[in-house]
Amino acid sequence: MKVKAICPASCGELLQGVIGEGEKLISYPINIYSTVTIEERKDPMRDQRTKKAIEAMYKTIDYFGLDKSVGDTLSLQVESDIPIEKGMASSTADIAATVRATAKLIGKTLRVDEMAKICTQIEPTDSTIFDILTLFDHLKGIRIKSFDWSPNLDVLVLESPKSLNTQLFRKKDHKFLRNMNQSKVEKAYEIFELAYEKKDFSLLGKAATISALANQNILYKEKLEELIDLSLKLGCFGVNVAHSGTVFGIIFEKSKVDGKELVNQLKESEIYLHDYKHYFTKMVQGGVRIITKD
Numbered sequence: 129m130k131v132k133a134i135c136p137a138s139c140g141e142l143l144q145g146v147i148g149e150g151e152k153l154i155s156y157p158i159n160i161y162s163t164v165t166i167e168e169r170k171d172p173m174r175d176q177r178t179k180k181a182i183e184a185m186y187k188t189i190d191y192f193g194l195d196k197s198v199g200d201t202l203s204l205q206v207e208s209d210i211p212i213e214k215g216m217a218s219s220t221a222d223i224a225a226t227v228r229a230t231a232k233l234i235g236k237t238l239r240v241d242e243m244a245k246i247c248t249q250i251e252p253t254d255s256t257i258f259d260i261l262t263l264f265d266h267l268k269g270i271r272i273k274s275f276d277w278s279p280n281l282d283v284l285v286l287e288s289p290k291s292l293n294t295q296l297f298r299k300k301d302h303k304f305l306r307n308m309n310q311s312k313v314e315k316a317y318e319i320f321e322l323a324y325e326k327k328d329f330s331l332l333g334k335a336a337t338i339s340a341l342a343n344q345n346i347l348y349k350e351k352l353e354e355l356i357d358l359s360l361k362l363g364c365f366g367v368n369v370a371h372s373g374t375v376f377g378i379i380f381e382k383s384k385v386d387g388k389e390l391v392n393q394l395k396e397s398e399i400y401l402h403d404y405k406h407y408f409t410k411m412v413q414g415g416v417r418i419i420t421k422d
Contacts (some may be wrong), residue, residue, distance in 0.1 A: 130167040131335035132420040133229035136412055137210040137286050138217040138256045139377035145313030146306045153266050155254040157414035158283060162208035162221035166229045169203040180204045180219055180250055181226040187246050188230040199239025213291035215373010217254035223247050224257045228416040244269040251295055259415035275324045278413045282382050287405040288374035297372050305346050312342035333379050340369040354399035363392055399418030
């Protein structure tokens with residue numbers, strides 16, 4: 129028997145920081161995916177690069193009270209187009225797709241909130257595991273509030289050549305700075321809620337931009353302020369960042385902003401980050417999907 133599942137990447141977060149009693153985030157999924165295939169085999173294939181996925185497989189088996197030996201006969205393969213250590217939810221996609229595929233293979237039903245709990249046992253998890261935009265406690269695996277909204281927007285990704293290991297970054301104590309930023313992040317969240325109520329993309333971009341700027345004292349992004357100014361002048365909705373990664377996302381709508389012209393204008397300016405990769409993606413529906421079962 130074989131099961132294949134996919135989970136999307138995220139271009140950083142729309143917002144992240146202390147809201148209320150603790151740290152939370154809202155990630156947004158884009159059309160880049162990780163695909164996990166789990167198969168029953170007598171000679172299971174394992175790749176050391178799938179260490180987190182393998183851990184997720186065994187944790188899922190344990191969650192349902194099954195013996196560890198069930199996993200010893202399973203082959204696991206991860207194929208991903210998501211850049212690693214950039215803040216694009218590559219590990220979340222690998223782990224969540226593995227959890228879903230494992231549950232399906234062993235004939236179990238798994239709700240997304242249960243999946244969130246399993247994922248966060250391994251590492252902080254992005255809210256791309258939910259079908260719709262969700263305010264999520266990414267440390268405890270608790271869904272705070274979901275928003276029935278999947279904006280069909282375009283994103284110009286600026287991918288830094290630099291990598292950042294999220295787990296190592298999280299070991300640094302940023303509590304003082306996160307608390308200092310709380311009022312700004314909560315303001316961003318208020319604007320996001322208003323954006324949701326009005327289905328207003330400009331407010332969505334504003335919320336993301338406020339959160340990105342607030343995070344500068346925790347993980348500084350070169351040229352962020354200049355990128356924001358130019359993007360807004362060209363008609364984009366705003367700029368978001370990976371709050372514990374290195375990517376930028378310029379949020380816009382192709383019907384209002386020509387993507388090629390956007391890139392040209394950025395290149396002609398003195399603020400374009402020439403050692404960065406750039407490519408276009410789209411916001412898509414989130415969640416983990418089973419795509420084959422046999």
